[in-house]
Amino acid sequence: MDNRESMPARTSHGSTSSWRQLRPGQARQEVFWFNDGNIIVRIESRCFRVHRTVLRETGSPYFANLFNEVMHPPNEMVDGCCVYDIEGRGCDFAALLDGLYGQLTCLVEQEPSFFTLACLLRASHRWQVPKLRAWAIQALTRRWPPSLDQVHKQVDLSEHATRLIVLSRECEEKSFLKRAFYRLLSLEDFDLGHKGSTEAGTNAGDASTRGEYDHEKVQWAPADSELAREDILHVVRLQRYAAMFWTLLARKPPSYDFLSDRERHSGWWSGPCSVRLDAVWHKQVTEAGFSIQGGRDPLGCLDNLRDIPWGTLGKICEACVTDCRANWKRQQEAFWKIIDREILDT
Numbered sequence: 575m576d577n578r579e580s581m582p583a584r585t586s587h588g589s590t591s592s593w594r595q596l597r598p599g600q601a602r603q604e605v606f607w608f609n610d611g612n613i614i615v616r617i618e619s620r621c622f623r624v625h626r627t628v629l630r631e632t633g634s635p636y637f638a639n640l641f642n643e644v645m646h647p648p649n650e651m652v653d654g655c656c657v658y659d660i661e662g663r664g665c666d667f668a669a670l671l672d673g674l675y676g677q678l679t680c681l682v683e684q685e686p687s688f689f690t691l692a693c694l695l696r697a698s699h700r701w702q703v704p705k706l707r708a709w710a711i712q713a714l715t716r717r718w719p720p721s722l723d724q725v726h727k728q729v730d731l732s733e734h735a736t737r738l739i740v741l742s743r744e745c746e747e748k749s750f751l752k753r754a755f756y757r758l759l760s761l762e763d764f765d766l767g768h769k770g771s772t773e774a775g776t777n778a779g780d781a782s783t784r785g786e787y788d789h790e791k792v793q794w795a796p797a798d799s800e801l802a803r804e805d806i807l808h809v810v811r812l813q814r815y816a817a818m819f820w821t822l823l824a825r826k827p828p829s830y831d832f833l834s835d836r837e838r839h840s841g842w843w844s845g846p847c848s849v850r851l852d853a854v855w856h857k858q859v860t861e862a863g864f865s866i867q868g869g870r871d872p873l874g875c876l877d878n879l880r881d882i883p884w885g886t887l888g889k890i891c892e893a894c895v896t897d898c899r900a901n902w903k904r905q906q907e908a909f910w911k912i913i914d915r916e917i918l919d920t
């Protein structure tokens with residue numbers, strides 16, 4: 575994090591303690607307004623009355639710095655509390671407080687929404703709270719597991735893929751990038767930005783309609799889904815690579831040595847499996863309905879390829895079916911691995 579950014583913003587008002595009430599337009603946050611709180615944190619005109627100890631005990635260097643009275647003597651008092659103005663987003667700070675005081679980290683039979691997790695991750699990154707950062711990353715990983723078997727089935731990532739990329743860049747967390755880029759690939763007309771924004775709170779996919787937990791009303795900012803130019807280029811490169819990968823794979827049957835192994839097929843009057851595979855490949859793969867999606871979801875299409883009943887449809891011998899499926903599995907793994915190196919430069 576930029577050191578300048580981690581420095582708390584000073585209050586811009588006089589050094590007296592004459593202020594007794596919050597100024598008009600500054601909203602007192604009822605959820606996190608504790609009468610025995612001894613500080614007020616003001617952010618985006620939202621005021622939270624909380625306890626200095628609770629923030630200090632997070633181990634955050636940011637808050638340790640903020641509460642260093644020698645470096646940053648408070649210059650405004652309200653209701654006997656020092657007021658601290660900090661930069662950032664109110665929804666993020668509310669998520670942080672929910673993680674410290676509320677129910678967010680101990681939800682029972684309910685999962686936090688992506689909006690809430692995004693706010694918490696941004697908050698814990700910006701204000702340097704390692705425990706909550708780790709918790710948010712763990713919850714996001716649970717929501718969208720990185721395993722190869724799962725990654726192309728995460729349909730609910732579609733509406734958040736650009737946001738997850740923007741969030742990952744902002745919070746310097748690379749572990750979600752690959753699956754988010756892959757999900758963008760699968761969208762017919764994915765938005766490169768400018769989507770969601772303020773109307774997100776009424777989207778059909780909202781957490782409230784899915785029974786997920788929102789720490790406050792969902793309010794995405796337009797910038798939350800605006801990909802950087804470099805990431806738009808990553809998407810384009812990935813699209814090209816995936817299309818080429820699938821075209822090369824699907825246009826003709828594989829030429830694995832075992833398919834034409836004479837010894838393996840000595841009992842077959844119709845010759846080795848390579849001959850029979852040639853006869854059915856175009857219809858079953860090249861011209862198959864699922865192949866149209868090859869460039870958008872090569873991992874899913876490789877699943878389709880493996881699921882074809884080659885034994886009954888093409889009279890392919892059992893040993894060859896097993897070996898072909900193992901090879902196609904390896905191609906899935908290779909594709910997934912190459913994205914890191916060739917596409918995302920990670």
Ligand SMILES: [Zn+2]
Pocket residue numbers: 832833838839846847890891892893894895
């Ligand atoms: Zn065979």
